[in-house]
Amino acid sequence: DTAVSQTPKYLVTQMGNDKSIKCEQNLGHDTMYWYKQDSKKFLKIMFSYNNKELIINETVPNRFSPKSPDKAHLNLHINSLELGDSAVYFCASSQDWGGRGYVPDTQYFGPGTRLTVL
């Protein structure tokens, strides 16, 4: 009964490959996010989706493309992987912010996917 799950937990791949990370939440939340944690453990938002609609798209290379088939899932596709993409990627979800007068709610994080590009 994991709240936010990600697969895979570890991903090792070669430069130039294309890979995907999957995220699923069973909390009934309307908003989902992708964060990147770099080697210095700094966390930064990449994308957020609200009810399958892209809300935030930070300055991220267009090799990264989020896809939300339904509001319980937010997958991250990465094309032409580069060495600098090595990081831990966290998925998170929260209750619909819009319906609460734009008050940010608690975000629940998945366990992370450690991506290593060789």
Place this chain on the structure above:
Amino acid sequence: AQSVTQPDIHITVSEGASLELRCNYSYGATPYLFWYVQSPGQGLQLLLKYFSGDTLVQGIKGFEAEFKRSQSSFNLRKPSVHWSDAAEYFCAVGVRQAGTALIFGKGTTLSVSS
């Protein structure tokens, strides 16, 4: 622009001693403040949050934090640290705009010595 500063990169505390982790934020409106903990190889877990009301907030695992608007601070405290508290601690501010993504500080690594 909104930002969060955690001045201490690494803190070592003896088991049983008290702990205070500092957090300063920069945000023009009412801040929504969070403390998260990340154990090695794990995701982030919410310790506590401040939205409004009482400026002293109680969280899980015996942690508390105090919001001080005049100092733009939201420091995390625990009266007696346990070895299992060794982890990475992140302060974050939630901004009141589309998407409300969290803006994180760079984290403080807590080590606990016996």
